[in-house]
Amino acid sequence: xxxxxxxxxxxxxxxxxxxxxxxxxxxxxxxxxxxxxxxxxxxxxxxxxxxxxxxxxxxxxxxxxxxxxxxxxxxxxxxxxxxxxxxxxxxxxxxxxxxxxxxxxxxxxxxxxxxxxxxxxxxxxxxxxxxxxxxxxxxxxxxxxxxxxxxxxxxxxxxxxxxxxxxxxxxxxxxxxxxxxxxxxxxxxxxxxxxxxxxxxxxxxxxxxxxxxxxxxxxxxxxxxxxxxxxxxxxxxxxxxxxxxxxxxxxxxxxxxxxxxxxxxxxxxxxxxxxxxxxxxxxxxxxxxxxxxxxxxxxxxxxxxxxxxxxxxxxxxxxxxxxxxxxxxxxxxxxxxxxxxxxxxxxxxxxxxxxxxxxxxxxxxxxxxxxxxxxxxxxxxxxxxxxxxxxxxxxxxxxxxxxxxxxxxxxxxxxxxxxxxxxxxxxxxxxxxxxxxxxxxxxxxxxx
Amino acid sequence: xxxxxxxxxxxxxxxxxxxxxxxxxxxxxxxxxxxxxxxxxxxxxxxxxxxxxxxxxxxxxxxxxxxxxxxxxxxxxxxxxxxxxxxxxxxxxxxxxxxxxxxxxxxxxxxxxxxxxxxxxxxxxxxxxxxxxxxxxxxxxxxxxxxxxxxxxxxxxxxxxxxxxxxxxxxxxxxxxxxxxxxxxxxxxxxxxxxxxxxxxxxxxxxxxxxxxxxxxxxxxxxxxxxxxxxxxxxxxxxxxxxxxxxxxxxxxxxxxxxxxxxxxxxxxxxxxxxxxxxxxxxxxxxxxxxxxxxxxxxxxxxxxxxxxxxxxxxxxxxxxxxxxxxxxxxxxxxxxxxxxxxxxxxxxxxxxxxxxxxxxxxxxxxxxxxxxxxxxxxxxxxxxxxxxxxxxxxxxxxxxxxxxxxxxxxxxxxxxxxxxxxxxxxxxxxxxxxxxxxxxxxxxxxx
Numbered sequence: 001x002x003x004x005x006x007x008x009x010x011x012x013x014x015x016x017x018x019x020x021x022x023x024x025x026x027x028x029x030x031x032x033x034x035x036x037x038x039x040x041x042x043x044x045x046x047x048x049x050x051x052x053x054x055x056x057x058x059x060x061x062x063x064x065x066x067x068x069x070x071x072x073x074x075x076x077x078x079x080x081x082x083x084x085x086x087x088x089x090x091x092x093x094x095x096x097x098x099x100x101x102x103x104x105x106x107x108x109x110x111x112x113x114x115x116x117x118x119x120x121x122x123x124x125x126x127x128x129x130x131x132x133x134x135x136x137x138x139x140x141x142x143x144x145x146x147x148x149x150x151x152x153x154x155x156x157x158x159x160x161x162x163x164x165x166x167x168x169x170x171x172x173x174x175x176x177x178x179x180x181x182x183x184x185x186x187x188x189x190x191x192x193x194x195x196x197x198x199x200x201x202x203x204x205x206x207x208x209x210x211x212x213x214x215x216x217x218x219x220x221x222x223x224x225x226x227x228x229x230x231x232x233x234x235x236x237x238x239x240x241x242x243x244x245x246x247x248x249x250x251x252x253x254x255x256x257x258x259x260x261x262x263x264x265x266x267x268x269x270x271x272x273x274x275x276x277x278x279x280x281x282x283x284x285x286x287x288x289x290x291x292x293x294x295x296x297x298x299x300x301x302x303x304x305x306x307x308x309x310x311x312x313x314x315x316x317x318x319x320x321x322x323x324x325x326x327x328x329x330x331x332x333x334x335x336x337x338x339x340x341x342x343x344x345x346x347x348x349x350x351x352x353x354x355x356x357x358x359x360x361x362x363x364x365x366x367x368x369x370x371x372x373x374x375x376x377x378x379x380x381x382x383x384x385x386x387x388x389x390x391x392x393x394x395x396x397x398x399x400x401x402x403x404x405x406x407x408x409x410x411x412x413x414x415x416x417x418x419x420x421x422x423x424x425x426x427x428x429x430x431x432x433x434x435x436x437x438x439x440x441x442x443x444x445x446x447x448x
Numbered sequence: 449x450x451x452x453x454x455x456x457x458x459x460x461x462x463x464x465x466x467x468x469x470x471x472x473x474x475x476x477x478x479x480x481x482x483x484x485x486x487x488x489x490x491x492x493x494x495x496x497x498x499x500x501x502x503x504x505x506x507x508x509x510x511x512x513x514x515x516x517x518x519x520x521x522x523x524x525x526x527x528x529x530x531x532x533x534x535x536x537x538x539x540x541x542x543x544x545x546x547x548x549x550x551x552x553x554x555x556x557x558x559x560x561x562x563x564x565x566x567x568x569x570x571x572x573x574x575x576x577x578x579x580x581x582x583x584x585x586x587x588x589x590x591x592x593x594x595x596x597x598x599x600x601x602x603x604x605x606x607x608x609x610x611x612x613x614x615x616x617x618x619x620x621x622x623x624x625x626x627x628x629x630x631x632x633x634x635x636x637x638x639x640x641x642x643x644x645x646x647x648x649x650x651x652x653x654x655x656x657x658x659x660x661x662x663x664x665x666x667x668x669x670x671x672x673x674x675x676x677x678x679x680x681x682x683x684x685x686x687x688x689x690x691x692x693x694x695x696x697x698x699x700x701x702x703x704x705x706x707x708x709x710x711x712x713x714x715x716x717x718x719x720x721x722x723x724x725x726x727x728x729x730x731x732x733x734x735x736x737x738x739x740x741x742x743x744x745x746x747x748x749x750x751x752x753x754x755x756x757x758x759x760x761x762x763x764x765x766x767x768x769x770x771x772x773x774x775x776x777x778x779x780x781x782x783x784x785x786x787x788x789x790x791x792x793x794x795x796x797x798x799x800x801x802x803x804x805x806x807x808x809x810x811x812x813x814x815x816x817x818x819x820x821x822x823x824x825x826x827x828x829x830x831x832x833x834x835x836x837x838x839x840x841x842x843x844x845x846x847x848x849x850x851x852x853x854x855x856x857x858x859x860x861x862x863x864x865x866x867x868x869x870x871x872x873x874x875x876x877x878x879x880x881x882x883x884x885x886x887x888x889x890x891x892x893x894x895x896x
Contacts, residue, residue: 364711
C-alpha cells in the first residue's frame with residue numbers, strides 16, 4: 001500500500017483548520033458563547049447542514065444571492081449558507097410544538113461558495129441567537145444586552161455595538177425621492193461606507209439612478225454624528241414627515257433607552273446611521289459590533305429584526321430579532337493579531353511516566369485515581385521508550401506535571417511528582433487522598 | 449412577500465433534527481463524551497467538512513466504497529464520510545508540528561449519500577478518539593478503557609465491548625486455504641453474522657469461491673465461545689502454525705490481559721471471534737460495543753488498529769488505534785426506546801414575569817442578579833401579555849421557578865417567587881444575597 005504514489009495531504013483554500021492548542025482555545029470560546037446564550041435562556045437547536053434547495057432558497061434576493069454549494073445526489077440538496085433561513089424553516093415546521101417567544105441559539109458551520117482569499121472563509125462557524133415571536137421593542141433591546149454579556153465573558157477586549165433602524169433608513173430614502181424598489185440596492189452601498197472610498201460608493205449610487213443632490217443628502221444623513229441624544233436631536237430637526245421615518249425614529253429611540261435598562265454600559269453601544277445590513281429580511285432594528293482595535297475588519301456580531309422571515313413557509317406571523325457572532329473570522333483575526341493566549345496543545349494536566357512494562361499497571365492505578373478526581377491524565381504507554389524521551393514529550397506538550405513510577409517508587413508505594421515549570425520534584429505517597437491533595441496544590445486548583 | 453405561494457417547510461429524508469428538549473439532552477451527551485475523552489488526555493481537532501476529493505478518496509476500497517456527497521464548485525470538493533481519513537490527512541500534513549503519540553478526539557458530522565431509511569442517516573455525528581504513533585499493545589488496551597470510562601459517564605445502561613484481532617482472522621483464513629486477496633470480502637460477510645441468516649452468508653461465501661468445508665470451518669471458528677480463557681484454550685488447541693495467526697493470537701491475548709489492568713470490569717469486555725470490522729484499514733485489534741437490550745441494532749462504538757492509515761499521504765510510519773461512537777444513531781435508538789429522560793425544552797431555570805412596561809427595568813435588575821450567580825434566567829418582555837399567559841408559557845416550558853414583579857413587589861423592594869412544580873409561592877426581598885440564597889434553595893442547588 002505504502003508504495004503507491006503519495007497524494008499531498010492538503011486542504012482546499014478558504015477552509016480553516018487549527019493546531020491543537022488553537023483548537024482548544026476555539027472550543028473554549030465556543031463553549032463560553034453557548035454558556036452565555038443559555039444564561040439568558042436561549043435553548044439549543046441543531047439543524048442539518050444539508051437542506052432541500054427549494055426550501056433553502058425559497059426567499060429570493062438578499063443573502064440568498066450568496067453563492068451556495070449544492071451537492072450531487074438523488075435530491076436537490078444544498079449546504080446552508082447561514083443559520084437564519086434554517087431557523088425560519090424550523091419554526092415554521094414545528095410551530096405547533098414550540099412555545100413562543102422561542103429563544104434559540106445555534107453554533108454551527110455554514111458554507112459559501114465564494115472565491116477563497118485571506119481571512120475570507122468558505123466554511124465557518126456562526127453562533128446565532130434569536131427570539132422568534134418577539135412582540136415588543138424590549139426584545140430588540142435584549143439583543144445588545146446578550147451581545148454585551150457574551151463579549152464580557154469572552155474577554156477579548158473592548159467592543160462597540162452600533163444600532164440603527166431600517167424603517168428610519170427606508171423612510172429617509174423615501175423622503176429624498178428614492179424608489180422603494182431600489183432601497184435594498186442603495187442600502188447595500190451604504191453598508192460599504194467606511195470600507196470603500198466614498199467616490200466609489202457615490203459612483204455606484206449614480207449608476208442606480210440617484211442624482212447628485214440625493215447622494216449628498218444621503219451621505220449627510222448617514223454621517224450624522226454625536227452622542228445618542230445629539231443624534232436624536234438632529235434627526236428630529238430634519239423634520240421629515242414620512243411615516244416610516246417617524247416609526248423608525250421612535251423605535252430606535254425606544255430601543256436605545258431600553259438597552260440602558262438592561263445594564264449595558266453607555267460606552268458599549270451607540271446609534272450609527274450608517275449601519276444598514278444589506279440583507280433583504282431585516283425590517284427594523286439592525287446591529288453591528290466592532291472590536292476595539294479591529295474596527296477595519298468589520299462587524300464581528302451582526303443582526304436585526306425580521307418580521308416576515310418565515311412568511312415563505314407559513315401564514316403564521318413569526319416576528320423575530322437576533323444576531324450572530326462570526327466566530328471563525330473573529331478567532332482568526334484575534335489569532336493573527338496575537339491577542340489570544342493560546343493554551344497548551346493537550347488537555348492533559350498530568351502525564352504518568354513509566355519505567356518498563358512492569359510499571360504500567362502501577363501507573364494506570366495512579367491515572368485512575370487522578371481521573372476520578374476530575375484531573376485530566378494520560379499515561380505514556382510505550383515501555384520501549386526511555387524516561388528522557390517521555391519527559392521531552394511532556395515538555396513539548398506543555399503538560400505541567402509528570403508523575404514518575406520507577407522501581408523505587410513501586411517498592412515504597414510512592415510516586416515522584418515533577419513540576420515541569422518549576423523543575424521541582426517530590427516523592428510522595430501513592431495513597432489516593434494524599435496524591436490528590438498534592439496534585440491539586442501543584443496545579444493551583446482548589447481541591448473543592 | 450407573504451402572499452407568494454408557500455414552500456412546505458420540511459427536510460429531505462435521512463437528515464435528523466431534534467426538538468429543543470431532545471437537543472439539550474443530545475448536547476449533554478456530546479459534552480460528556482468530550483469531557484470523558486479529555487479526562488484521558490485526548491485533545492480536540494476540528495477539520496473542515498469539505499475535503500479535496502483527491503485527498504479524501506486517496507485510499508481505494510474499504511470505507512471509501514461508501515457513497516459520498518460531492519459539491520458543485522470550482523474545485524473537486526467532497527463532504528467527509530468519516531473522521532478517520534481526515535485524521536490521517538491531518539497528521540500527515542502537520543507531522544512536523546505535532547507531538548507523538550498524538551491523542552486526538554473529534555466530534556462532528558459526517559455525510560453518506562445512502563438511501564435514507566428508518567434509523568439510517570445521511571448526516572450524523574461521529575465521536576472519534578484515536579492515538580497516532582501508538583507503538584505498544586497497551587494503547588490497544590486503552591481503547592476499551594476509554595470506551596468504558598465514557599459509557600459509564602454517559603450512564604445509558606450496561607454495555608459489552610467485544611474485542612478481536614484481524615491478524616488472527618487473516619491467519620485463520622490463510623490456514624484454511626483462502627486467497628489473501630479475498631480476505632476483505634470474506635470478512636465483510638463475517639461482519640454480517642448475527643444480523644443476517646447464516647444461509648445467506650453461506651451463499652455469499654460460496655459465490656466468493658469458498659467450498660463447503662472452508663465455510664463450515666470458518667463458521668466453526670467464529671462461533672468459538674466461552675470465557676476469554678476458554679476461548680484462548682480452544683484457539684491454542686486448533687494448533688494452527690500460520691505466523692499471522694500466532695501473532696494475532698498473542699496480540700489478542702496480551703491486549704485482553706492489559707484491559708484488565710486499566711480497571712475495566714470483566715463484565716464489560718470479552719473476546720468475540722466474529723467481530724471483523726469490514727474496513728480495509730484495520731490491521732490488528734478490532735472493537736465493537738453493544739448496549740444491553742440493544743444488541744440487535746449493532747455496535748454503538750467501533751474501532752481498531754490501523755498501521756498504514758496515513759501511508760497514502762506520507763512515508764512516515766504513523767500506526768494508530770482508536771474508536772468512534774456513532775452518537776446520532778445511539779441517541780436515536782435510546783430515544784425510540786424511551787430510555788432517556790428528556791430534560792426541559794429550555795435551559796432557563798427562572799423566568800421573571802412582568803406586569804406592564806413599568807415593571808420591566810425592575811425585572812431586568814433581578815435577572816441580572818441571578819445571571820451573575822450563574823442561574824439561567826429569562827425575562828418575559830412583552831408588556832401587552834397578561835400574567836396568566838406568561839405563567840402558561842413558563843409552565844409549558846417546564847421552567848421550575850417564576851419570579852413575579854408587580855406593583856406591590858416594586859413598592860416594597862421585593863419579589864414573589866412561585867415554584868411551578870409545588871405551587872408554593874413566597875414573597876422575598878429583592879436584595880441580591882437573599883434572593884440568590886432563596887432561588888438556589890428552590891432549585892436544590894448548592895449555593896457554593
